[in-house]
Amino acid sequence: xxxxQLTQQxxxxxxxxCLYGLxxxxxxxxxxxxxxxxxxxxxxxxxxxxxxWFGAVQFGLPWWAALMGSMLLTALLGVLIDQGAYRPxxxxxxxxxxxxxxxxxFFLENLGLVVFGGRPKAFLRPEVFNHIYQWxxxxxxxxxxxxxxxxGLILAGxxxxxxxxxxxxxxxxxxxxxxxxxxxxxxxxxxxxATFAIGSALAAAGGVLWAMKYPQINPLMGVLPGLKAFVAAxxxxxxxxxxxxxxxxxxxxxxxxxxxxxxxxxxxxxALAFVLLIGILLFKPTGIIGEELPE
Amino acid sequence: xxxxxxEAGPLPAAHTTRRRDTRLTILASLAAAGGLWLLQAxxxxxxxxxxxxxxLFAVLAVSYNLINGVAGQFSLEPNAFVACGAYVTALLTLxxxxxxxxxxxxxxxxPLSVISIPxxxxxxxxxxxxxxxxxxxxxxxxxxRGDYLAIVTLGFGEVIRVVANNAQAVTNGPLGLKGIPHLTxxxxxxxxxxxxxxxxxxxVNSSYGRALKAVREDEVxxxxxxxxxxxxxxxxxxxxxxxxxxxxxxxxxxxxxISPSLFTFFLTFNLLIIIVVGGLGSNTGAFLAALLxxxxxxxxxxxxxxxxxxGLHIPGIPGMRMVFFSLILVAVMIFMRQGLLxxxxxxxxxxxxxxxxRRP
Numbered sequence: 001x002x003x004x005q006l007t008q009q010x011x012x013x014x015x016x017x018c019l020y021g022l023x024x025x026x027x028x029x030x031x032x033x034x035x036x037x038x039x040x041x042x043x044x045x046x047x048x049x050x051x052x053w054f055g056a057v058q059f060g061l062p063w064w065a066a067l068m069g070s071m072l073l074t075a076l077l078g079v080l081i082d083q084g085a086y087r088p089x090x091x092x093x094x095x096x097x098x099x100x101x102x103x104x105x106f107f108l109e110n111l112g113l114v115v116f117g118g119r120p121k122a123f124l125r126p127e128v129f130n131h132i133y134q135w136x137x138x139x140x141x142x143x144x145x146x147x148x149x150x151x152g153l154i155l156a157g158x159x160x161x162x163x164x165x166x167x168x169x170x171x172x173x174x175x176x177x178x179x180x181x182x183x184x185x186x187x188x189x190x191x192x193x194a195t196f197a198i199g200s201a202l203a204a205a206g207g208v209l210w211a212m213k214y215p216q217i218n219p220l221m222g223v224l225p226g227l228k229a230f231v232a233a234x235x236x237x238x239x240x241x242x243x244x245x246x247x248x249x250x251x252x253x254x255x256x257x258x259x260x261x262x263x264x265x266x267x268x269x270x271a272l273a274f275v276l277l278i279g280i281l282l283f284k285p286t287g288i289i290g291e292e293l294p295e
Numbered sequence: 296x297x298x299x300x301x302e303a304g305p306l307p308a309a310h311t312t313r314r315r316d317t318r319l320t321i322l323a324s325l326a327a328a329g330g331l332w333l334l335q336a337x338x339x340x341x342x343x344x345x346x347x348x349x350x351l352f353a354v355l356a357v358s359y360n361l362i363n364g365v366a367g368q369f370s371l372e373p374n375a376f377v378a379c380g381a382y383v384t385a386l387l388t389l390x391x392x393x394x395x396x397x398x399x400x401x402x403x404x405x406p407l408s409v410i411s412i413p414x415x416x417x418x419x420x421x422x423x424x425x426x427x428x429x430x431x432x433x434x435x436x437x438x439x440r441g442d443y444l445a446i447v448t449l450g451f452g453e454v455i456r457v458v459a460n461n462a463q464a465v466t467n468g469p470l471g472l473k474g475i476p477h478l479t480x481x482x483x484x485x486x487x488x489x490x491x492x493x494x495x496x497x498x499v500n501s502s503y504g505r506a507l508k509a510v511r512e513d514e515v516x517x518x519x520x521x522x523x524x525x526x527x528x529x530x531x532x533x534x535x536x537x538x539x540x541x542x543x544x545x546x547x548x549x550x551x552x553i554s555p556s557l558f559t560f561f562l563t564f565n566l567l568i569i570i571v572v573g574g575l576g577s578n579t580g581a582f583l584a585a586l587l588x589x590x591x592x593x594x595x596x597x598x599x600x601x602x603x604x605x606g607l608h609i610p611g612i613p614g615m616r617m618v619f620f621s622l623i624l625v626a627v628m629i630f631m632r633q634g635l636l637x638x639x640x641x642x643x644x645x646x647x648x649x650x651x652x653r654r655p
Contacts, residue, residue: 037442088629095369096628098442099571103624106564110617118614223560227453230446267461274450281439281447 004137009260010253015144015213017252018151022206023229024236024244025158026199032175032239033195035094039101040081041203042226043108048074048204049217050116053123063126067208071201078200079193087189112219120218123211147209154205155245158198162241167194175239224270231273235280237290246288251276303648316643324489331481343481347549349589350484351542354491356569356581358538363567364576364638365499366531367511370436371563372448375455376536378558379428380421380543382459382466385475385553386410387417393474400470401463414478418544425540426533433529440514452560459555471554472547479549487545491538496578498534507531511576568624574634579641584634595619 023045030038051073055066085104089097129143162168170191173181182188210225211217228251236247251273259266280287309316334343359373386394390411394403402408436447459466466472498504509517510524518524547553569588573580595616627634 035442037446085625085629092628092632094441095445096632098369098445099567100625100628102564102567103621103628107618107621107625110614110621114612114614114618227449231450234443234446268457271454271457274447274454277450278435278447281443282435285439285443 005260008138008140009256011138011140011144013253013256014249015147015252016256017249018147019206019210019213019225019248020229020232020251021245021248022151022154022202022209023225024233024248025155025241026203027230028233028236028238028241028244029171029195029199031233033171033178033192034086034090034097036086036097036101037230038199039098039226040104040108041199042222042224042229043105043112044074044078044081044200044222045203045207045210045226046112046217046219046222047077047108048200049123049207049211049221050112050121051204052208052211053121053217056126057121057124063128067205070208071204074204075197075201078196078203082193082196083189087192109219109223116219118219120216123215123217125212125215129212143209143212147213150205150209151245154202155241158202158241161198167191171195228270228273231277234277235287237287240287240290243287243289250288300653301649303645303652306642306644306648309644312644312647315647319643327485327489331485335481344549345589345593347479347481347484347545349586350481350488351546351549352566352569352589353582353585354484354488354542355539355566356573356585357491357495357578358535358542359566360570360573360576360578360581361495361499362528362531362535364570364574364581365504365511366507366528367576368437368528368531369441369445370448370532371445371560371567372432372452373535373539373566374558374560374562375448375452376425376429376539377543377546377562378455378459378555379425380540381547381553381558382472383421383424383540384414384417384544385472385547386465387412387420388414388478388548389472389475397470397473398464398467400468403467404464407465414483414544414548418541421544422537422541425543426537428540429533429536430529433532436532437525437528449560449563452558452563456555456558459558466555469555471552471557473552475547475551475553477548477551479545483545484549487538487541491542492578492582495534495538499578503527503530508576565620568620571624572627572634574636574638576638577634577636577640579639580634580636583636592616592620 023041026041026044027038030036030041048070051070052066055061055069056063061069081104085100086097089100125143129141129146131142133140133142133145160168162171170181170186171194173184173186174188174191178188181191206225206229207222211221229248232247232251233244234247235250236243236245238244254276255269255272258272259269334346338346355373355377362368362370386407387410391409394408432448432451436444436451439447460469462468499507506517506522506527507530509520509522510527514524565588569584570581572587573582573584599613599615
């Protein structure tokens with residue numbers, strides 16, 4: 001493989017990694033606070049894509065308005081899921097909440113199949129993202145350049161929320177000790193709801209970028225990205241936003257480079273994330289920059 | 296103090312009624328066999344097919360419950376075990392000519408291309424291989440706990456599916472295996488169900504079963520009492536893998552065509568609904584819920600068909616059943632976390648006591 005090809009693959013890997021990272025942040029935020037693997041996260045992403053599709057294709061909104069609208073509606077859906085399904089189980093054993101999350105995930109998938117139909121829908125890539133830049137023999141879609149920029153902006157906004165606002169402070173405190181935070185007079189349910197809103201909005205953003213990269217959407221599209229993004233979150237150290245991003249980038253690069261270097265293993269690409277997961281949990285369960293979370 | 300009808304008060308010690316209970320069990324088994332014979336003789340093909348499916352689901356649910364409910368290790372891998380059992384059995388029983396005909400993309404590798412053995416040894420080999428797979432999986436899996444254990448086992452299920460899709464020289468890839476002989480009948484499924492119930496109920500009621508429950512309740516305390524938690528979990532996991540593998544083999548010979556898309560997480564999800572609705576940890580619950588799920592699922596097809604209600608036309612909505620099932624799972628978790636039976640089990644002593652207190 002020559003330098004140009006390698007550059008090309010690395011750009012592809014980073015683009016994919018940004019998407020994994022954006023989705024992984026949703027997992028890591030919720031897990032950090034509730035110690036719950038939000039199984040429905042990938043399906044929330046799917047709903048986000050359909051919202052954007054309806055906005056852009058049915059109502060003819062410009063892409064950024066469709067994206068904003070979809071992020072808003074998806075945030076609402078996230079809050080709804082939390083209040084409806086997870087909140088009654090806050091004091092239940094953690095496994096009960098996990099089972100509920102699996103149920104919510106299947107509910108969204110099957111409702112999606114009923115409402116949107118099983119046939120994939122074409123997702124149009126807006127003009128801005130459809131150029132092809134050419135440097136020597138490296139050809140890059142403008143979407144691949146925009147994805148890291150958009151991801152960077154979103155991440156910066158998120159870090160400001162987490163480290164510079166009272167809500168962020170409450171979120172960080174909540175991930176340390178839920179009971180004490182409640183004793184300090186903070187409405188934990190509102191903070192949890194806000195966390196779900198932020199995570200779901202990010203999932204919608206990641207999903208819309210995903211749908212532009214692989215331009216078709218279907219009700220089961222969220223399953224694999226969701227699972228892999230969870231692996232990315234564990235890889236980076238669960239509970240840590242920067243870790244989720246790093247884990248996402250690493251997973252994206254690893255997947256693309258595996259296919260580039262060993263094309264005969266291309267079919268096993270989807271298994272890579274889980275092999276990585278088993279490896280991390282065996283050798284460094286706290287991930288790359290994670291720390292031991294209190295139970 | 297008023298008691299519900301099923302609350303029978305303190306039961307006599309098990310050993311005092313053992314002879315009577317054994318006789319009752321044998322009688323009930325004979326009655327069940329008679330029932331199967333009647334079904335075989337008089338019922339239509341559809342009912343027989345559904346009963347076979349129900350029995351296989353009961354086997355899967357009871358074995359899945361062993362690791363999830365009794366040992367309390369919440370895991371999500373049965374689709375991997377069922378896939379392994381189904382593929383191994385099918386590859387062993389298919390005739391060489393059939394294999395040569397269906398492996399069109401890549402010829403099947405050597406020893407498998409000539410082997411063709413009867414169903415019984417094939418099922419045994421499949422069960423043992425699946426148990427071996429469970430055994431090997433157990434080493435990394437039981438290094439972690441709780442939700443991580445769930446995700447890792449789910450990951451194994453995905454890996455198996457990816458392998459089945461890609462190892463074309465063995466599994467024929469996405470095309471799957473066709474023309475598997477239809478050998479599964481009521482006797483095979485009923486026999487497997489009886490064997491599974493016998494062995495797993497005996498296991499749960501033995502000292503090993505009590506140790507497993509101790510691990511479920513408090514692993515640290517159990518270890519302090521001298522129970523080796525790791526090997527007990529391995530015992531439950533491997534046993535459950537064995538029966539799931541055999542059930543997978545029978546499933547392959549019931550539906551005669553298998554492909555990787557059959558063994559997705561969806562299968563595990565169905566089993567999860569069954570054991571949660573039945574009551575995590577109750578064999579009786581898993582068994583009853585499996586029957587309820589299979590027959591009730593058929594009954595629920597009504598909601599997918601168009602309906603004319605007093606002149607009001609409601610079009611059928613295909614796929615609505617699964618929406619219902621997922622709602623049921625969420626509702627059970629929120630409102631009725633114990634499921635139908637909680638951790639209660641059926642026993643002859645209980646039945647005897649209930650009948651006794653009803654006597655005027």
